Amino acid sequence: MNDYVGDLDAVIERARQKKVEQIITIGIDLESSKKAVSLAGKYPGVRASVGIHPHDLPSSAESTYAAIVRLVEENREHIAGYGEIGLDYAKMYCPMELQQHHFRIQLELAKTLNLPVIIHDRDAHEDVLRILEQCGPFPAGGVMHCFSGDYTMACRTIDLGFFLSVPGIVTFKNANNLREVARKVPLTSLLLETDGPFLAPQPWRGKRNEPAYILATAACIADLRNISLEHLARTTTANATALFQPGLH
Structure with a gap:
């Protein structure tokens, strides 16, 4: 862009x-x-x-x-x-x-x-889920980019075989639904993203986002889940590799 x-x-x-x-x-x-x-x-x-x-x-x-x-x-x-x-x-x-x-x-x-x-x-949560259910299954998998639903929707998305991708919004203190999702969903279903140039995490909120800032998003989610940043990084990297580079997993 x-x-x-x-x-x-x-x-x-x-x-x-x-x-x-x-x-x-x-x-x-x-x-x-x-x-x-x-x-x-x-x-x-x-x-x-x-x-x-x-x-x-x-x-x-x-x-x-x-x-x-x-x-x-x-x-x-x-x-x-x-x-x-x-x-x-x-x-x-x-x-x-x-x-x-x-x-x-x-x-x-x-x-x-x-x-x-x-x-x-x-x-458009209900229509997106309905169409995915009707058009599935998806042998190559998929991800709900910039996930914005609640925990119930997260579970329905995972049931479809999709990953959930969490952006920097999770670092915002008022993002209660997303923070609950990031805390509770299986770590094996979680991906991280920037959505750059948008949605920069704290402390860059409102500024241009970039890939280096993904570390702040990761650190926030690790803290929410009470796990190490290293564990979160390894697992979400493995998830991304499984989805986007399955031959290398």
């Missing part, structure tokens, strides 16, 4: 210094998916996802998916997952029915490509 144009090399180097050795950069439309793949080809340890975010559907014709398939087929070694895709009823840049239609198309496409799905869910 444009937020990193001026200092991307430095951002990645700071991540390396904090022992963040693997990064997934996310596609939200065809153009950004191509850019993500390009970054993955340039930087060791960086891999890409591809897909069409619900905000970007009005400008995306069905033919876009053929281009996504070609992108995957030509760059398979650089691509870790399909997404982020899903539903967003908060901004509603696209009608519900159209969002749901394209969500189903992309879930099936991800299965055809044998890629794990990265799910965007904002104010």
Whole structure:
């Protein structure tokens, strides 16, 4: 994204210094998916996802998916997952029915490509879960990105075979639902993320987020669970590897 144009090399180097050795950069439309793949080809340890975010559907014709398939087929070694895709009823840049239609198309496409799905869910919990239940199972697995539901929804998501990904919001003292989820769900179902450039954890709240800050998110969750940071880091890294690089697990 444009937020990193001026200092991307430095951002990645700071991540390396904090022992963040693997990064997934996310596609939200065809153009950004191509850019993500390009970054993955340039930087060791960086891999890409591809897909069409619900905000970007009005400008995306069905033919876009053929281009996504070609992108995957030509760059398979650089691509870790399909997404982020899903539903967003908060901004509603696209009608519900159209969002749901394209969500189903992309879930099936991800299965055809044998890629794990990265799910965007904002104010659409029930519809997201219903469609995932109807379109499943997903042999390559998936993750509920930036999880924003309560513990009950977390359990339903895990029952689908999905991981939950927790962003820096968990460090906010008023994030009661997310903090409960991070404390109570099985550690084997948990992933960490930045959602950069958004959702920076404390003490960088409101500023540009970057991968090096994932350490603050990890430390908070380790504290909530009363376990060591090292144990949390090892387990969530193993979880991410199992989902996005299963051949290396």
